[in-house]
Amino acid sequence: MQQETVVLIIGAGPAGLATSACLNLQNIPNIVLEKEDCCASLWKKRSYDRLKLHLAKQFCELPHMPFPQNAPTFVPKTDFIQYLDDYASHFNVNPIYHRTVESASFDERERKWLVFVRNTLVNVVETYEGKFLIVATGENGEGYIPNVPGLDSFHGEVMHSSHYENGKRFDDKNALVVGCGNSGMEIAYDLSNWGAQTSIVVRNPVHVLTKRITQLGMVLLKFIPCYVVDYIMLTLSKFVYGNLSDYGLQRPSKGPFYLKRITGQSPVIDVGTVDKIKAQEIKIFPSISKINGDCIQFANGETKSFDAIVFATGYRSTVRKWLRDDGGLFNEEGMPNKRVPNHWKGENGLYCAGFSREGLFGISNDAKSIAQDICMVLEQQK
């Protein structure tokens, strides 16, 4: 099958939907290709049950459509999924599902993008052509599990956080969560609530803030410099939590919003995990040094038996697996080479949406910038 269109968008997560919506508003023909059978697959299929947006709703809306007025400040996962489905219908975004992009390259002679796509319904490769190509496959392309010595010998269940739904199956089990980002800290809390004997591996310093402190920070950032906001964040956080280093949680030397901006590392928005750590309902361990059967040895020499390990060790972009001729838009890890706000535009009509490490807020900005840029290029060519 051969199809020609103006813009090809790869991925129907929030970034693909938002970019398609902005293009539709400008009457620029576009096609969204999605490997799964639905849009927002991360939210529908790869996230835990108790997930709520950590940022207040005004920082999580996609372009041109606020959340309903009666939506709670921190939107639960099911409501966010409903919002995304409504968003797609409202802006007439109709992704083509069961389409896995296997390669995309730029045809210099024809000056267009050639995309080879597997139609997984019938297992046939199709070709799509576009003047513009938008990469919207996300920073969370695939779950990352580190190479831990002896992991193969572990007898119990091993999973990545993207496959964790809830702790029902783990009640009374000894569960170890590896990684103390937002996924790890919340999954540890959930496991403990379901009755699991829960431990968490914390290998580096981490900022812990409440939702409300973070919300205040997001608002203040509009008016005052980052280092002042960080000072306020740290003062408030110390007031709420006290000194957590005795419990095994150190703070990084750089501030939470500065770190987010420079490295993309998010502060942990605490949902109650810290109280459980203080009450010793959740135990902290340093890095794993090796695994032998069900026995796990940690960097401090301690050993303990576990029934299950949840790796909340983050994600990797998958762009490098299929994108050719990207002209240096992406680095070896499949993340943009340029810093925000200059990260979203490449050469020959190539763009990326959803790679700013600024969550849904960044996605919204990317979508608007890209649609505006494509509109301008098309106008100039008229």
Ligand SMILES: Cc1cc2nc3c(=O)[nH]c(=O)nc-3n(C[C@H](O)[C@H](O)[C@H](O)COP(=O)(O)OP(=O)(O)OC[C@H]3O[C@@H](n4cnc5c(N)ncnc54)[C@H](O)[C@@H]3O)c2cc1C
């Ligand atoms: C658990 C979790 C909670 C989060 N909560 C928040 C939050 O509260 N607030 C916030 O601002 N941000 C949050 N984020 C960060 C971010 O906003 C989300 O990850 C968001 O879903 C990213 O949207 P996206 O469209 O860029 O990527 P994704 O949602 O990952 O969508 C990418 C889509 O591309 C498809 N795809 C991938 N490869 C191919 C291919 N080769 N061919 C075709 N299709 C492909 C995938 O199936 C997927 O549907 C969260 C992230 C995670 C992991």
Ligand SMILES: NC(=O)C1=CN([C@@H]2O[C@H](COP(=O)(O)OP(=O)(O)OC[C@H]3O[C@@H](n4cnc5c(N)ncnc54)[C@H](OP(=O)(O)O)[C@@H]3O)[C@@H](O)[C@H]2O)C=CC1
């Ligand atoms: N409700 C919400 O809004 C939620 C938002 N999110 C967001 O989704 C994104 C992904 O979050 P998340 O899944 O937590 O991933 P992150 O990449 O944010 O965190 C991964 C964690 O795993 C640790 N880690 C990695 N490798 C190892 C290892 N070998 N041994 C021990 N620890 C290791 C990292 O530690 P180190 O720092 O030492 O590398 C880090 O603490 C983030 O932007 C996050 O904020 C996630 C969940 C909920």
Ligand SMILES: O=C(O)C(=O)Cc1c[nH]c2ccccc12
């Ligand atoms: O959930 C995330 O990690 C996000 O990327 C959302 C986000 C954008 N800016 C922030 C600042 C502090 C905490 C979370 C975020």
